Structure formats: structure tokens, C-alpha cells
Amino acid sequence: MNTTLPEQVDVLLVGLGPVGAAAANLLGRYGVRTLAIDKATDIFTAPRAIVLDNEALRILQMAGLEEGAFDTLAIAKVQMHSPLFGRYARANTAGTMDCHPRLVTFYQPDLERALRARLSRYPCVSIALGADLTGFDDDGEAVRATVRLPGGDTAAVRARYIVGADGANSFVRRHAGLAFEGKTFTQDWLVVDALNVPNPIDHVEFLCDPRRPTPHMVAPGGRQRWEFMLQPGETREQMESPDKIRELLAPWCKPEDITIERTAVYRFHARIVDRFSRGRAFLVGDAAHITPPFVGQGLVAGLRDVANLCWKLAWVVQGRATPAILDTYDTERRPHARSIINLALLMGRLVMPRNRLAAFAVHGAMALMQRMPWARAFFEDLKIKPPARFRRGLFQRGKTRARLVRGGLLPQGLVRRGPGAPIVPSDDALGARLVLAGFGCDPAPLLDRSLQAAWRQAGGAIVQLRHCGQGEHGPQDGHSWEDMSDHLVPGAAPVGWIAVVRPDRTVLHDGPLEALDDIVREALAMLGADSPLPEGLPRTLQAAG
Known part of the structure; x- marks a missing residue:
């Protein structure tokens, strides 16, 4: 810099x-x-x-x-409470995904x-x-x-x-x-960030009371945050006054026992x-x-x-x-x-039903759904969250026989070069590159030489991902990594599979090793990169539409 x-x-x-x-x-x-x-x-x-x-x-x-x-603080659960039904919904955010805490x-x-x-x-x-x-x-x-x-x-x-x-x-x-385009909410919210709060919580909670909806969460450094929705007629000046803050925080603590780091009123968009x-x-x-x-x-x-x-x-x-x-x-x-x-x-x-009747209908329906295993899992396992997967874009469309999803993210696992070597997240091994990855196989010696040169010119690297315990064959030039977590081989793809992975870890293309040359050629065509294409194959962004 x-x-x-x-x-x-x-x-x-x-x-x-x-x-x-x-x-x-x-x-x-x-x-x-x-x-x-x-x-x-x-x-x-x-x-x-x-x-x-x-x-x-x-x-x-x-x-x-x-x-x-x-600093980060892992959150194991998110809970939603209603004055009418108690805890009516819960999301399980414990554990890790792709080598990172889920929340x-x-x-x-x-x-x-x-x-x-x-x-x-x-x-x-x-x-x-x-x-x-x-x-x-x-x-x-x-x-x-x-x-x-x-x-x-x-x-x-x-x-x-x-x-x-x-x-x-x-x-x-x-x-x-x-x-x-869009809209601005009519509701204003008061945010209170505080330090040194006694009896800290270990989760995120939404207190969904129509009289005063209140999200509440814990953060690193002994912090906690509350967000209080303003009611009609309440002003910024009233809500930020020490007396009002003391009243709002009374269910949790005494303001004189904590340090108020920030108060601010804002409107959602x-x-x-x-x-x-x-x-x-x-x-x-x-x-x-x-x-x-x-x-x-x-x-x-x-x-x-x-x-x-x-x-x-x-x-x-x-x-x-x-x-x-x-x-x-x-x-x-x-x-x-x-x-x-x-x-x-x-x-x-x-979180913020308009009135008690709306709260009864919405929270009651959610509480009822919690009795249905499929509905409870939809919320608890965060399946309600849109997946990190594209419908259209820079990837070869179509389904494959592997667990990989074209236009979706390659899972991240833990890998090492060999026995005794440091274990690192696989994204670090792949680097800031376009990657041709072989799952339990090495594409490098099998790829057509002219295609290999075009691949390198397009900023591409070739990496072998070995399944746990699989020996390294061929020259030990640092392009081969052993999967210590089974997230990649066979978790993402079977032995003998290859994938083209973008630098943002999106799967651009994949298929069996037998289709290696065609897969690389098609990937280069999608990038518009110079490559030795067979006659008749257009250099266009074929999958962008």
C-alpha cells in the first residue's frame, strides 16, 4: 500500500x-x-x-x-420469544461450516x-x-x-x-x-450498545412483543446490543434520554452498573x-x-x-x-x-407484528409449525436462508453425478501436503487462482499440452486433492494436497472427478476425468480466453444467459 x-x-x-x-x-x-x-x-x-x-x-x-x-464470538442459537406463546421458534447456529463458525x-x-x-x-x-x-x-x-x-x-x-x-x-x-428501488420503513429503532453488562447471554434473541419488539445479542469485548422499536409519538430525543434508556434496560440491568457505548436512532430500508x-x-x-x-x-x-x-x-x-x-x-x-x-x-x-391480533396469528402459526418436523428443520437448520447458488451466470449449466453444484460454492475442508505437514483450510491451498482440481486423481499429466498452456495463460492452476491416506504419485511439486476432513474427497466428488473452480470458489464446470480436455476447453471458452478450440466451437460466453 x-x-x-x-x-x-x-x-x-x-x-x-x-x-x-x-x-x-x-x-x-x-x-x-x-x-x-x-x-x-x-x-x-x-x-x-x-x-x-x-x-x-x-x-x-x-x-x-x-x-x-x-475478535469474534460464536453464537450457538437464535431464539424468538412471544408474550403469547413463549419461545416459538429457534435456529441452530452451533458448529462450523466450511471451516468457519456458522454465526x-x-x-x-x-x-x-x-x-x-x-x-x-x-x-x-x-x-x-x-x-x-x-x-x-x-x-x-x-x-x-x-x-x-x-x-x-x-x-x-x-x-x-x-x-x-x-x-x-x-x-x-x-x-x-x-x-x-425499494422502500423505507415507517418504524424508527433505538440501538443501545453497552459494555460490562452483568449476566451476559450466550445467544441472539428476538423479543417479539408488539408493544415493543426488541432484538438482543451479545458481542465480543463484553458487549451487548439491544434494539428497541419506537412507538407512534415517541421522538429521538425522548428515546435517547438517560431516563428512557434506564426504563428500557431495567429488565436486564441497571444503567449505572454498565457503560453505554453508543445510542442511536435509525430507520430501516x-x-x-x-x-x-x-x-x-x-x-x-x-x-x-x-x-x-x-x-x-x-x-x-x-x-x-x-x-x-x-x-x-x-x-x-x-x-x-x-x-x-x-x-x-x-x-x-x-x-x-x-x-x-x-x-x-x-x-x-x-419480529414486529403490527398489533396483538397479528402477533397471535403469526406467532401462533410459527408455534404450530414447530410441531411439524419438516417445518421445524426448515427454520432450525437455516434452510430458510437462500443458498449460495446462482441460477444463471458464469458457469456451465446442467446437473452432474457428483455432489458439486455448478454455480454453487466448492466446500472447504482441511488439507495438508503430506505426513507431518501443516494442516490448512483448502481455500488457502487453492490460492487466489482459477483452479482445475482433480479429486483423487491428477489431471496435470493427462491434459493436452496446448490446453495446459492456454490454461496457465488464463491464470489457471492445477491441483490434485487426494483422499485421506492416498499416496502422492508423480513429481512432488506442491500441487497435490491430502484431504484430512473428507469434505472434498469423497464428500464433494468421487475419486476420478475433476472440477474447474473460480477464484471466488464457485464451481464453474465439472465432470469425469475422461472428459478432461472438453471441460477445460469449455471453461476457457466461457472466459473468452485464447485456447486451441476445435473447429466450430464459438468463443462466446455460452453460459451467461
């Missing part, structure tokens, strides 16, 4: 909150010349987002954050500090704090932007692409003319842009979508955005793929982001 303002970059990144900082780290890992600007001179130190899931933690791992880079709480300023500190490793990333984007033009070949510097001077920056991570009031979105990009401008995070907080997916959705977009930008600017793959960012991300917003709206109806 350097603080010199370059005149020309591959990507101009506007906004350096947690989503922007994660994007900057990913672009840095991919070696993309990036200028990241933020009009603030430092991070915002008040806590805001508080929940991450296993998928978000996996993306932060991709961005280079090591375990322990910021954690965290302190956002710590995450932002960790992400910014990590940027010091990347000389290709420049940072300008206190710098404000005042305008940009897209001439079809590049973006020409004007940046106001801290002293008041302006600077011109030419970038191949611009990414708006500049929040709900995004200048990039407005300047690009992208509509922000549910909005999404009509497109995630226009020309050479792209939106991520709150600039593209705002999710009500009832499922804790607001920041998670932004991290999904940057995981999807950044590798595509890198492959395009480095000449490894055609610019047409950038169209799949909107194709893949917008439907999933909308489904998360819809889930949050549904959960909002459960």
Missing part, C-alpha cells in the same frame, strides 16, 4: 468501509493496480454491523485475513482496522483518505474521475473501471444514473438498484442494496458482492478473460441480493 495518488490505475475504488476495504484487499491479492479513496480521514469508531456468517468469514479469509485478525458477532471497528492494516502488504494498492470523488465520465474506453484532495486541490485520475463502495447515499450510483453496473461503473455493498437487519445479512451481502466482482475485474484487466464476463456480476448477484432482502422483510413481519 502507498499513499501517493496515481494518475492512472486499473480500478478506482470509492469508499473504504468494511466492504470497500475487503475489495481493496482482494484486488491487492490479485495484483490489480487500485486507488482506494474515502472522504473520511479515519474509520467510524461506533459499532454498526454486528453479525457475520460462515460465508462472510470465508470471504474475509479469501481477502487475506488470518484467524484471530479481529458470529463482532465489533465492526476492529474488522475495519484489520482490513486496512492488511493493505500494507500490497504495493499495487494506493490509499487516499480525506479524498472525495466529485465527478467522473465514462468514455467507453476508461473512466476519467475528478478527486478533491484534503487540502482542497483536485486531481484527475484515469481508471479502467470504477467501483462504488460508498454506501447508501452513493455518489457513484447517482452519477451513473442507476435507480435505487429495503432497497436494491435496477442494475449492479452501468458501463465501467460497478456498485457493491450498501451502494447496491440495503437489507433490513433482521437476518444479519447486510454486510454479508456486500462481501459476497466483492468476492464475485473483484476476481472478474482482475482477470479482465490482466488480459486473462474477455470483458463480457463482467456482465455476469449483475446476473449472479442481483437475484441473490433481492432474495436476501425478501427474507429480511419476512423476518421483520415475525
Whole structure:
């Protein structure tokens, strides 16, 4: 990372909150010349987002954050309580998925500090704090932007692409003319963050009383958070007064026994842009979508955005793929982001019923469903959450005989090079690369030489994933890893199977080893990369539609 303002970059990144900082780290890992600007001179130190899931933690791992880079607290369960029916619903969030806890709480300023500190490793990333984007033009070949510097001077920056991570009031979105569709809730909420609360809870709970709905959760550092819905006629000033806060917290503690870290009144929004990009401008995070907080997916959705977009930008600017793959960012991300917003709206109806009659109907129905095993499992096992799987996009459509899902994520397991070697998460072994993975088999010596050269030119690597106890055959050149968890072989695919895995860990293509050359050739065609294609096979983005 350097603080010199370059005149020309591959990507101009506007906004350096947690989503922007994660994007900057990913672009840095991919070696993309990036200028990241933020009009603030430092991070915002008040806590805001508080929940991450296993998928978000996996993306932060991709961005280079090591375990322990910021404090998290694993949450084993989420409970919903009704004054009429008691505990009427429960979600089991204990355990791990893809080597990460299924649900954690965290302190956002710590995450932002960790992400910014990590940027010091990347000389290709420049940072300008206190710098404000005042305008940009897209001439079809590049973006020409004007940046106001801290002293008041302006600077011109030419970038191949611009990414708006500049929040709900995004200048990039407005300047690009992208509509922000959705609605604002009429209810205001008071958030109270406190330290040193006696008798801390170990879970997340929603107290779904129509008189005063109240989510309540615990976080690292001895923190707890309450969110109290304002009733008609209550004002911000009334709710933030010490006497009112004392009254609200009385069921749990005495305010004089704790430290109030923050109080704030805010209003929920549910909005999404009509497109995630226009020309050479792209939106991520709150600039593209705002999710009500009832499922804790607001920041998670932004991290999904940057995981999807950044590798595509890198492959395009480095000449490894055609610019047409950038169209799949909107194709893949917008439907999933909308489904998360819809889930949050549904959960909002459960949390804040309009009146006692609505609470009786909704909570009673939920309590009744808990008596049905299939319905209880749907909620308890989080099957209600939209899967991390695309309907359309940059992958070969169609089903296969393996457990892998094209357009879905490759599971993460624990691997090692051999006996006595360190055991690491498999994403770390795959690296920030496009990967051709062989499950219990080694594709490298079998792949046509010309295809192998084209694969390397497209930024591809070849990795063998051995089942536990399987010996390593052939040259020990570091491309072979032993699966110590059975999550990959045979958990994800049988011995003798191969898969093309994108840098964001999405399965692009897969099939039996016998189809190796065809699978690689088709993957290269989808990227638009140069490859020795058989006559008659078009170089088009075949699966994007």
C-alpha cells in the first residue's frame, strides 16, 4: 500500500468501509493496480454491523485475513420469544461450516482496522483518505474521475473501471444514473450498545412483543446490543434520554452498573438498484442494496458482492478473460441480493407484528409449525436462508453425478501436503487462482499440452486433492494436497472427478476425468480466453444467459 495518488490505475475504488476495504484487499491479492479513496480521514469508531456468517468469514479469509485478525464470538442459537406463546421458534447456529463458525458477532471497528492494516502488504494498492470523488465520465474506453484532495486541490485520475463502495447515499450510483428501488420503513429503532453488562447471554434473541419488539445479542469485548422499536409519538430525543434508556434496560440491568457505548436512532430500508453496473461503473455493498437487519445479512451481502466482482475485474484487466464476463456480476448477484432482502422483510413481519391480533396469528402459526418436523428443520437448520447458488451466470449449466453444484460454492475442508505437514483450510491451498482440481486423481499429466498452456495463460492452476491416506504419485511439486476432513474427497466428488473452480470458489464446470480436455476447453471458452478450440466451437460466453 502507498499513499501517493496515481494518475492512472486499473480500478478506482470509492469508499473504504468494511466492504470497500475487503475489495481493496482482494484486488491487492490479485495484483490489480487500485486507488482506494474515502472522504473520511479515519474509520467510524461506533459499532454498526454486528453479525457475520460462515460465508462472510470465508470471504474475509479469501481477502487475506488470518484467524484471530479481529475478535469474534460464536453464537450457538437464535431464539424468538412471544408474550403469547413463549419461545416459538429457534435456529441452530452451533458448529462450523466450511471451516468457519456458522454465526458470529463482532465489533465492526476492529474488522475495519484489520482490513486496512492488511493493505500494507500490497504495493499495487494506493490509499487516499480525506479524498472525495466529485465527478467522473465514462468514455467507453476508461473512466476519467475528478478527486478533491484534503487540502482542497483536485486531481484527475484515469481508471479502467470504477467501483462504488460508498454506501447508501452513493455518489457513484447517482452519477451513473442507476435507480435505487425499494422502500423505507415507517418504524424508527433505538440501538443501545453497552459494555460490562452483568449476566451476559450466550445467544441472539428476538423479543417479539408488539408493544415493543426488541432484538438482543451479545458481542465480543463484553458487549451487548439491544434494539428497541419506537412507538407512534415517541421522538429521538425522548428515546435517547438517560431516563428512557434506564426504563428500557431495567429488565436486564441497571444503567449505572454498565457503560453505554453508543445510542442511536435509525430507520430501516429495503432497497436494491435496477442494475449492479452501468458501463465501467460497478456498485457493491450498501451502494447496491440495503437489507433490513433482521437476518444479519447486510454486510454479508456486500462481501459476497466483492468476492464475485473483484476476481472478474482482475482477470479482465490482466488480459486473462474477455470483458463480457463482467456482465455476469449483475446476473449472479442481483437475484441473490433481492432474495436476501425478501427474507429480511419476512423476518421483520415475525419480529414486529403490527398489533396483538397479528402477533397471535403469526406467532401462533410459527408455534404450530414447530410441531411439524419438516417445518421445524426448515427454520432450525437455516434452510430458510437462500443458498449460495446462482441460477444463471458464469458457469456451465446442467446437473452432474457428483455432489458439486455448478454455480454453487466448492466446500472447504482441511488439507495438508503430506505426513507431518501443516494442516490448512483448502481455500488457502487453492490460492487466489482459477483452479482445475482433480479429486483423487491428477489431471496435470493427462491434459493436452496446448490446453495446459492456454490454461496457465488464463491464470489457471492445477491441483490434485487426494483422499485421506492416498499416496502422492508423480513429481512432488506442491500441487497435490491430502484431504484430512473428507469434505472434498469423497464428500464433494468421487475419486476420478475433476472440477474447474473460480477464484471466488464457485464451481464453474465439472465432470469425469475422461472428459478432461472438453471441460477445460469449455471453461476457457466461457472466459473468452485464447485456447486451441476445435473447429466450430464459438468463443462466446455460452453460459451467461
